[in-house]
Amino acid sequence: MKALVVEDDFISRLLLQKLLAPFGEVHIAVNGLEAINAFENAAKAGSPYDLICLDIMMPEMDGQEALRKIRSIEENNGIFSSKGAKIVMTSALSDIPNVSKAYQNLCDGYLVKPIEKTKLFELVNKLGIS
Amino acid sequence: MVVDGYNKEQIFNYADVMERLDNDAELVEVLIDAYLNELPGYFKKLKSAAESEDYTALAIVAHTIKGSSANVGVVLMQQISASIELACNNNETFKIKDLISEFARRYDVVLSFFHNFNGENKGERV
Numbered sequence: 001m002k003a004l005v006v007e008d009d010f011i012s013r014l015l016l017q018k019l020l021a022p023f024g025e026v027h028i029a030v031n032g033l034e035a036i037n038a039f040e041n042a043a044k045a046g047s048p049y050d051l052i053c054l055d056i057m058m059p060e061m062d063g064q065e066a067l068r069k070i071r072s073i074e075e076n077n078g079i080f081s082s083k084g085a086k087i088v089m090t091s092a093l094s095d096i097p098n099v100s101k102a103y104q105n106l107c108d109g110y111l112v113k114p115i116e117k118t119k120l121f122e123l124v125n126k127l128g129i130s
Numbered sequence: 131m132v133v134d135g136y137n138k139e140q141i142f143n144y145a146d147v148m149e150r151l152d153n154d155a156e157l158v159e160v161l162i163d164a165y166l167n168e169l170p171g172y173f174k175k176l177k178s179a180a181e182s183e184d185y186t187a188l189a190i191v192a193h194t195i196k197g198s199s200a201n202v203g204v205v206l207m208q209q210i211s212a213s214i215e216l217a218c219n220n221n222e223t224f225k226i227k228d229l230i231s232e233f234a235r236r237y238d239v240v241l242s243f244f245h246n247f248n249g250e251n252k253g254e255r256v
Binding site for chain 1: 147150151152154157160161164165168190193194196197198200201202203
């Protein structure tokens with residue numbers, strides 16, 4: 001599995017990186033803009049990400065906007081919903097508008113911080129990317 | 131252990147973070163060490179945003195500290211960061227000065243706690 005962790009906070013990046021390392025290669029980005037660049041570069045190199053963990057509240061470009069753009073890029077390349085990257089939002093925001101918006105923008109899962117190892121692993125297994 | 135009126139559970143919920151991370155004590159130790167390295171930088175950013183009255187930036191920094199503190203179980207900082215974020219989002223800027231002072235007080239408590247925690251309760255973290 002190839003994963004991209006997008007978090008502006010070092011501790012959250014470190015935690016997700018450590019938890020996902022046993023599954024394969026883990027890359028990091030610190031905001032939505034970097035995530036888009038990493039996503040496009042990986043796709044161009046023919047080695048797209050299987051999993052993207054995306055924080056919402058970040059500077060430069062937030063996670064909701066990054067999610068929308070990634071799905072838009074996939075759609076423009078003829079890649080639709082279930083065939084695209086599995087995108088899991090990882091956020092301390094648990095309010096219904098944010099969760100609903102993320103699912104409307106076609107995320108595959110939503111984990112509320114603090115991150116629980118069991119829930120993360122269950123989701124990774126459920127999404128069939130372990 | 132009691133620091134400045136706070137007991138251990140009010141500062142750091144070790145049992146909760148261990149449960150969330152499947153009793154991986156080594157990982158918890160790595161995260162706590164990283165958190166203590168990051169904390170001065172967080173505080174600096176928080177003060178800077180408050181001093182320049184940039185409440186959008188202050189809300190983002192407070193939100194980051196809240197999430198980071200929650201991930202490592204440092205509830206004392208999680209709570210005060212949440213209060214700062216809420217005050218910014220509710221435009222209750224008159225509360226900010228006192229909340230930043232409270233953050234500073236808790237910052238000292240946390241540093242003191244972990245300084246002693248390393249020595250007195252080392253077995254719990256290893």
